[in-house]
Amino acid sequence: MKLATLKDGSRDGQLVVVSRDLKTAHYVNDVAGKLQTVLDDWNFYAPQLQDVYDALNAGRARHPFAFDPRACMAPLPRAYQWADGSAYVNHVELVRRARGAEMPPEFWTDPLMYQGGSDDMIGPHDDIVCTSEAFGIDFEAEVAVITGDVKMGAKPEQAADAIRLIMLANDVSLRNLIPAELGKGFGFFQSKPATAFSPVAVTPDELGEAWRERRVHLPMTVHWNSKKVGAPDCGTDMVFDFGQLIAHICKTRNVRAGSIVGSGTISNVDRSKGYCCIAEKRMLEIIDGGQPVTGFMKFGDAVKIEMFDAQGRSVFGAIDQLVSAKG
Known part of the structure; x- marks a missing residue:
């Protein structure tokens, strides 16, 4: 699984799942908006994000968008x-x-x-x-x-x-x-x-x-x-x-x-x-x-x-x- 944080004007940005080839991404607001949230309860959130990742790589994601690394925070x-x-x-x-x-x-x-x-x-x-x-x-x-x-x-x-x-x-x-x-x-x-x-x-x-x-x-x-x-x-x-x-x-x-x-x-x-x-x-x-x-x-x-x-x-x-x- 690959994760990134996009700039959105806030201190902690917006968590997204990124495809294996780094070409597309998907918002995961319905799962977790920040990476720290995921880290705090990894066993609960990680499987949900993995499902999004698998769908993204298989071309089954509902709303993929082009991933731009220049828009990334750490x-x-x-x-x-x-x-x-x-x-x-x-x-x-x-x-x-x-x-x-x-x-x-x-x-x-x-x-x-x-x-x-x-x-x-x-x-x-x-x-x-x-x-x-x-x-x-x-x-x-x-x-x-x-x-x-x-x-x-x-x-x-x-x-x-x-x-x-x-x-x-x-x-x-x-x-x-x-x-x-x-x-x-x-x-x-x-x-x-x-x-x-x-x-x-x-x-x-x-x-x-x-x-x-x-x-x-x-x-x-x-x-x-x-x-x-x-x-x-x-x-x-x-x-x-x-x-x-x-x-x-x-x-x-x-x-x-x-x-x-x-x-x-x-x-x-x-x-x-x-x-x-x-x-x-x-x-x-x-x-x-x-x-x-x-x-x-x-x-x-x-x-x-x-x-x-x-x-x-x-x-x-x-x-x-x-x-x-x-x-």
């Missing part, structure tokens, strides 16, 4: 929690090696995670708005999941059972603000502006064999100013799976329905697969030549993040954003 425009991990430890190791810092061994056994802003998620075609290019504007292509309720102390297997939906994320970073913030010893804040998400969120079964080991085994395709810069495989080199990431949050607290958990920047050891954030490219340049060559994003730059299945079909639709100056 699938969950306001979330109860946005917790972003760093499951691709290779990425962390590169960053630390570039600045001459040792890699603590516990980074391979205990996930890194920060809690981002969840009150203002943005849509897949909304601009990345920034007040200054000097902040070091960077994209970060990730996979994210939306959970149901998970009890404190849940093990990875139990936590994974609560994964309701999967989507893509562009976890924008302002790289030049990060060192001073981390230097305070209190984590990211101003360096992490609004996160964008793919047009649709999909249930794990939509991925078929590509969803296994609690990971997505498909490449993440990234274009920067129309140039393909990366297509690393999301299942390869993911040290912590989504069950482990959710269980990490649950160690000392409950996780409530409508929580979003991110994978962190997709990164493969195989450098031929390219990169999913500019910082990683710059780290490799530092390691190889002593200094970075590639600059960060400028006003007017574009980034496109998309995932295709084995048949070359877009699974989630594309995050397709421009960087713009705040007026």
Whole structure:
């Protein structure tokens, strides 16, 4: 099943079911108007939405209309929690090696995670708005999941059972603000502006064999100013799976329905697969030549993040954003 939230002038938008080929959609006001409503009582609402989805794909829907991803908000425009991990430890190791810092061994056994802003998620075609290019504007292509309720102390297997939906994320970073913030010893804040998400969120079964080991085994395709810069495989080199990431949050607290958990920047050891954030490219340049060559994003730059299945079909639709100056 594929779900999206369309802009309607309200904070939380209008929930729709989207066809598998992303060409048509159907309103589901008679079932639930908001995605959070569905997440709060998944077992009741999901089967009803599945019936609409099946009818839409079979050409039996009563009132289908053309789906326009440019009209989408984030699938969950306001979330109860946005917790972003760093499951691709290779990425962390590169960053630390570039600045001459040792890699603590516990980074391979205990996930890194920060809690981002969840009150203002943005849509897949909304601009990345920034007040200054000097902040070091960077994209970060990730996979994210939306959970149901998970009890404190849940093990990875139990936590994974609560994964309701999967989507893509562009976890924008302002790289030049990060060192001073981390230097305070209190984590990211101003360096992490609004996160964008793919047009649709999909249930794990939509991925078929590509969803296994609690990971997505498909490449993440990234274009920067129309140039393909990366297509690393999301299942390869993911040290912590989504069950482990959710269980990490649950160690000392409950996780409530409508929580979003991110994978962190997709990164493969195989450098031929390219990169999913500019910082990683710059780290490799530092390691190889002593200094970075590639600059960060400028006003007017574009980034496109998309995932295709084995048949070359877009699974989630594309995050397709421009960087713009705040007026």
